[in-house]
Each structure stands twice: as structure tokens, then as C-alpha cells.
């Protein structure tokens with residue numbers, strides 16, 4: 001009965017909050033005690049407990065009181081003792097088919113003794129440098145292995161090669177270290193040392209993601225595993241994930257951190273298959289202290305890679321090693337990725353990053369200028385931040401252009417100088433309204449999250465603003481229907497068409513929608 005009451009309470013909270021908030025904060029709570037006037041819930045850790053107590057407790061109490069009819073109902077949140085709450089952080093029941101990982105102590109480096117026992121081609125793990133000049137590594141032709149089955153893989157001969165994980169202290173230098181050890185074994189973390197917590201400007205839009213990332217750096221492999229950061233292009237997901245890695249390295253220079261783009265993981269796996277070195281590949285990926293994989297939406301449609309990543313994922317979680325993943329959308333919304341993998345993405349903590357608001361954009365510009373040792377007057381930063389609103393990468397790009405121009409001409413930076421330096425960009429910006437901007441303005445107007453606009457939620461409070469935003473995108477941009485559909489969480493062009501027709505009809509019959517539409521157009525084209 002008490003379970004049933006809590007289920008009903010959950011169901012009412014599910015309707016009240018956006019899916020992302022519900023899934024991140026409320027769903028992980030477990031019922032400890034439920035009486036007419038007392039509800040005791042268990043949070044998986046202190047972070048969740050504090051956050052829920054701060055933001056959601058009154059809502060939970062209200063929903064509970066409503067169901068029980070008790071106006072003095074009390075709701076308490078406690079931290080689950082390990083084992084008492086449903087594990088949010090790692091599977092209680094390890095997947096039986098997972099090959100046993102080479103579990104390592106997350107704090108201590110692996111022995112550094114490379115041994116080459118054969119003349120087989122050497123499997124060289126990811127050498128990606130996300131931010132720097134490309135590295136000269138051996139290149140391999142990549143065969144198609146889409147049809148290779150798991151059983152084929154198991155039948156592969158065991159390659160006689162041991163990979164070495166080198167301590168990663170040198171990766172703190174600007175250029176990632178490429179280590180050639182006798183036997184061709186290489187390891188580098190690929191971390192960008194400029195992407196630190198100190199260099200990350202906090203704002204309302206990224207506060208939660210930053211707090212979660214700092215917690216992970218404080219307690220890697222502990223509290224939030226995996227940490228899943230999602231949000232639009234150029235909003236700081238990669239920066240934050242690197243910041244965790246950099247902080248882990250600062251505290252423990254021997255920590256083995258590996259950052260890579262998901263496409264690199266796929267390419268590496270294919271290369272390992274080609275070289276008959278699949279066991280080395282597995283061992284390599286499973287022997288790190290922290291694995292940071294960017295843009296995991298690129299796993300979509302790559303079944304063999306998903307299969308292997310699934311096993312790597314389980315092995316790392318089992319070994320208490322930290323996983324950090326990023327994506328452009330909420331895990332459940334990634335199409336072309338297996339359900340079992342998507343559900344695992346949500347085991348730890350899933351946090352969004354939203355586009356920064358004006359004040360944060362100004363603060364980011366001031367910070368970047370300070371890093372470049374450039375005097376940027378506050379009013380100029382304000383002007384630029386007002387003009388470039390889509391994402392931080394574009395904002396940073398514009399500032400770099402201004403700085404370069406100032407260097408060339410020996411000028412000091414001022415608002416007129418910025419106007420002159422970015423004449424073409426600003427003219428384009430004034431003329432063009434991007435879908436990103438439309439989403440941001442519409443979300444602000446209706447007081448919902450951009451993530452809601454991209455989500456699959458169909459409740460009226462989200463679906464109508466989404467249709468308005470699609471219709472405005474059609475009216476104000478040159479994007480095609482499929483492009484617009486794609487920008488709204490990968491929807492079909494017929495959905496966009498339907499939205500445009502519906503809004504056209506509503507503008508004639510519904511005064512509120514008509515007013516909203518006019519206001520939004522005025523705002524976006526002002």
C-alpha cells in the first residue's frame with residue numbers, strides 16, 4: 001500500500017516536471033517509509049539529497065499531502081546506506097556475459113613494463129588531440145566490420161602483445177605527449193590543459209553541470225558514474241569533461257585519464273579488429289582510471305561499437321573507474337543507440353548545459369580577454385555578448401578575431417573598433433536568425449527549457465511552444481524542413497510541416513497564440 005502511494009506520488013511529480021528533471025532527481029529516490037503523515041525517502045548520495053531538499057522537497061510534500069489528505073505531512077530525505085537504495089551509480093548485478101575486466105586500482109598506476117612477444121602489427125590506441133595539431137601516427141586502412149559478430153570476435157586468436165599504460169604527467173603540457181616505447185606502445189590522455197575549472201565561467205545555465213563535474217573530480221569513480229553531460233553545440237561540455245580530467249591529474253599525476261571522441265573509439269576498434277589485436281584494445285580501454293568520451297550520439301547506428309562500448313562500460317563501472325560522457329541530447333532521446341546502453345547512461349548523474357544568458361556571456365568574454373592579457377572594456381564585452389548569442393564557441397571566435405585585428409593594427413579595443421572589425425559577421429548576425437536563437441527565445445518566452453523543445457514530451461505546455469518555434473524557424477531562416485526537424489531533436493520533416501500548418505491555423509483562431517507569435521517575431525527581428 002505504501003509502495004502504491006509512493007508510485008502515485010511519483011506519477012503526479014512526473015507530470016509536474018520536465019522529463020530531464022524528473023529522471024535526474026526524483027526518479028532515483030527510493031522509498032524507505034510511508035505513513036499517512038510521514039514519507040521518508042532515500043537519496044543515493046549527499047549531492048542528490050541536498051539538491052532535492054533544496055529544489056523539490058516542497059513539491060514532493062505537496063503531492064504527498066494531496067494524496068493522503070494530511071496537511072501536516074512531513075517528508076524527509078536521507079542518504080541511502082550502500083546497498084539499501086536501488087543502485088543509481090553502478091549495477092548491483094554485473095552483467096554475466098561481460099568479459100572480466102583487468103580491474104585496476106583506480107589510484108595506482110599500472111606496472112610500466114612493456115613486453116613485445118611477437119612481430120605482429122602493433123595496436124596503437126587513440127592518438128586523437130581534440131584541440132591541437134594532428135599527431136603523426138601510423139595510419140591504417142579501415143575495413144568495414146559492420147557484419148562481424150560477437151562470436152567471430154571471440155574466435156579471434158589471442159594476440160601476444162601487452163600494452164603499457166604510461167603515467168600521464170606529461171599530458172599537462174600544452175602539446176599532448178606521444179610516447180614511443182620500445183615495442184611501439186603509446187598512451188596519452190589527450191587532455192587540453194587549458195580546459196580547467198578555473199577557466200570555466202559559472203552561470204545559471206551551467207551551474208548544475210559544473211557542480212556535478214567538480215564532485216566527480218573530488219571523488220572519481222565514486223559518486224556519479226557515469227557522469228553524463230548533454231546540451232547544444234559549443235556550450236562547454238568538452239571543456240567541463242577535460243576540467244575533471246585535468247583536476248584528477250593535478251591531484252594524482254599518475255592517474256590514467258583517456259579523453260577521446262566517440263568516432264575515435266569506433267576507428268580504434270576497427271583498427272584493432274583489423275590487426276587481430278582486439279584483446280589489446282579491450283585491455284587498453286579498460287585499464288584507465290577515467291574514460292572520457294565526447295559526443296556519444298555518434299555511436300548511433302554502429303552496432304558493433306555499441307556492443308563493445310557496452311562491455312567496456314560495464315567493466316569500468318565494475319572496476320570503480322570513472323566514466324564521463326557527453327552528447328548533444330538527453331540519453332533517452334538518442335536515436336540509433338540500443339536501449340540497454342541508453343539506460344546505462346542514466347545510471348549515474350545526467351546533467352544539462354543550457355546556452356549562457358547575457359551576464360554569463362559577458363563574464364566569459366572578460367575571462368577569455370584576461371587569459372589573452374587583453375584589455376576588454378566592459379561595455380564592449382556587453383555589446384559583443386548582446387550580438388552573439390548562439391553559443392560560446394562563436395562568441396570566443398568573434399573575440400579572437402577582434403584580438404587579432406587589434407594586434408595587426410596596433411589599436412586598442414573599443415566598441416567602435418569591434419563594430420569595424422566584425423562588420424561582416426555582425427551584418428550577417430543582424431540579418432540572420434538562427435534556429436538556436438529561436439529555440440532560446442521561445443523557451444525563455446514560455447519559461448521552459450530548450451531541452452524540452454528538443455525532447456519527445458508531448459504535453460501541451462511543451463508541444464505548443466515547440467510548434468511555434470518550428471513555425472518561426474520556417475519563417476525566419478533559410479533552413480529546409482528536414483533541417484529544422486533535425487534541429488528539434490531529430491524530428492521528421494512532416495512533423496515540422498504539421499507544426500507550421502497548425503500554428504497558421506491557430507493564429508487565425510486563437511488570440512493568445514496570435515499574440516505570442518507576433519511578440520516573438522518582434523523580439524527576434526528587432
Ligand SMILES: Nc1ncnc2c1ncn2[C@@H]1O[C@H](COP(=O)(O)OP(=O)(O)OP(=O)(O)O)[C@@H](O)[C@H]1O
Nearest residue numbers: 199200201232233234235236237238239364392393
Ligand atoms: N562557461 C564557460 N566558461 C569558459 N569557457 C567556456 C564556457 N563554456 C564554453 N566555453 C568555451 O567554449 C568553447 C567551446 O566549448 P566546448 O568545446 O566545451 O563545447 P561543447 O559543448 O563540447 O561543443 P560540441 O558539442 O560542439 O563539442 C571552448 O573554447 C570552451 O572553453
